[in-house]
Amino acid sequence: MPPTWQRSEVTLAPPARGEDLELAARFGVPVAAARDTTSWQLFRSDDGLVLGSPLAMGALRIALDPDAGAFARRLRTSRRDEPLSRAVGLPKRQVPPSVVDATAGLCRDAMVLAHLGCRVVALERVPALAMLAAAALQRSPLAERLHVERAEAAAWLTALAPAAAPDVVYLDPMFDATGSAQVKKDMQACRALAGPADDAAALLRAARLVARQRVVVKRHPHLPPLADDVSFRVEGTRVRFDVYLTETSAAPSRSP
Ligand SMILES: C[S@@+](CC[C@H](N)C(=O)[O-])C[C@H]1O[C@@H](n2cnc3c(N)ncnc32)[C@H](O)[C@@H]1O
Structure with a gap:
């Protein structure tokens, strides 16, 4: 066993x-x-x-400090045409999409999306990680667009009123960090506190019932998609984003 x-x-x-x-x-x-x-x-x-x-x-x-140091530089250099932005559909839209980041961790991805103009609700089930992210946002202008909640994401999504459905649900169940030493340290801590990502496929199913436009799943390039019917992929240098367009999606195009 x-x-x-x-x-x-x-x-x-x-x-x-x-x-x-x-x-x-x-x-x-x-x-x-x-x-x-x-x-x-x-x-x-x-x-x-x-x-x-x-x-x-x-x-x-x-x-975690979104307003100083290395992470602030990451935010300043984030672009509407980088892989994460393309995966959530930012470049095609005049109004940035609303996003639920259902596996928020330390909210680094959520903060990038909020920095680029998305309204983001970040869900994290480990209380200390949610608190660390919320504390980092307390004096940051990002707090206008990014709200952190402690929640089990599948239950939270299932209980969401249809009128409150986000354009995009973003999932990052990936712990195999391939970034800087700091990102690797962060992921080590997330892995130690969060445990195995054992419900990612169920979370994807719940997300697909809720997202108005798309569900985006961050994957290690060597791992297969969580479900077979990926609409399209956006390749980054160290990660891949699998995009699942949802039935309510108005977008006819199957590209970023
Ligand atoms: C790889 S980390 C995410 C890192 C994040 N994208 C970032 O930029 O900091 C995955 C996180 O998702 C959380 N998580 C996984 N499944 C979840 C669920 N069903 N509900 C809420 N949080 C979940 C874990 O606790 C963990 O902190």
């Missing part, structure tokens, strides 16, 4: 600011009595709110 994976609990370490306590309550992150380097914790440092792994896992430190 395969080994059973157990989700690690992540706590918020003291001293915590009032706004962090509010976020912890909103996302369901327990507050610890003390800093504990043997477990996963969120804590404040000069880099802002940081997600730290246990010492035994290499004391990873994940911080």
